[in-house]
Amino acid sequence: MEVIVATWREPGDVASAAAMAARREGADLATALERGLAAAELDPSLIAIGLGSVPNADGELELDASMMIGKTLEAGAVCGVRGIVPVISLARRVMERTPHVMLAGEQARRFALEQGFEPRNLLTENAIARYEEWRLRPERIKEYVHHVDDKPSDTITMIGLCDGELVAASSTSGLPFKKPGRIGDSPIIGAGIYADDEIGAAGATGNGEELWKACASFRTTMNLRAGMSPQEACEETIRHMIRRQPKSIDIPCVVFAMDRQGKIGAASTKHPFPLWVCRDGNRELLEFPSLGPE
Numbered sequence: 001m002e003v004i005v006a007t008w009r010e011p012g013d014v015a016s017a018a019a020m021a022a023r024r025e026g027a028d029l030a031t032a033l034e035r036g037l038a039a040a041e042l043d044p045s046l047i048a049i050g051l052g053s054v055p056n057a058d059g060e061l062e063l064d065a066s067m068m069i070g071k072t073l074e075a076g077a078v079c080g081v082r083g084i085v086p087v088i089s090l091a092r093r094v095m096e097r098t099p100h101v102m103l104a105g106e107q108a109r110r111f112a113l114e115q116g117f118e119p120r121n122l123l124t125e126n127a128i129a130r131y132e133e134w135r136l137r138p139e140r141i142k143e144y145v146h147h148v149d150d151k152p153s154d155t156i157t158m159i160g161l162c163d164g165e166l167v168a169a170s171s172t173s174g175l176p177f178k179k180p181g182r183i184g185d186s187p188i189i190g191a192g193i194y195a196d197d198e199i200g201a202a203g204a205t206g207n208g209e210e211l212w213k214a215c216a217s218f219r220t221t222m223n224l225r226a227g228m229s230p231q232e233a234c235e236e237t238i239r240h241m242i243r244r245q246p247k248s249i250d251i252p253c254v255v256f257a258m259d260r261q262g263k264i265g266a267a268s269t270k271h272p273f274p275l276w277v278c279r280d281g282n283r284e285l286l287e288f289p290s291l292g293p294e
């Protein structure tokens, strides 16, 4: 059985299609998720992640990414990286070529250059125009979170299951117009992603501060271990966040999960949530409920 899921309608479409194409070409699961996220990072028309995504308050792009292998619990991440794509590939290099879990900022960029990544300008004309528009009207920040020009503007997080092995991975440019140096949940193992072949896997997207405080992906995976279904596991995490973290309903927070049988679930603090689900070669967009006040 093979199941691959990816967050958000438009960027998740690109990422899930590229991951499936990679699998058809014989790539292993980690490589398929890496290629999925890399395809979205390198697509300048997608403002969710990577090249041409939404800059920070200084008008610069600082990218975060992570990957975790459920078989071995190996994990790698990078955060606050400037001028390098795809950062998901850099996160994987940290996992596979260093004894560490995370490299940050300028030193992550230095590692990238050592590894042969080409530095590049990630700001497109559209990204600069969006930044200039925001500078003139910073009160519009909430419109930019998740919906710029009606295109979701956030993280892409993916989970895959193949032959009993789970992988989770995430890539983001973070909260639009964030304070420079700000890091959210996506590169934090246990917050943005978690995978354990003995239990299942979970991922998150949305307001990184709140998802991090909830250790949302680890909590959801532990809910699976306690015997909950993936849907129950996600709903427990989201209900906990709504009850204990009132800010988690200001900007949507989403968790999604998969168990070892490939069953999936997802829930959100605000707005129904679209998730691409690829199962044994078939790809469909499913919508999951918001549990917050509408």
Ligand code: GLY
Pocket: 155, 172, 173, 174, 175, 183, 184, 185, 186, 204, 205, 206, 207, 208, 209
């Ligand atoms: N979930 C992405 C972030 O808040 O950085």
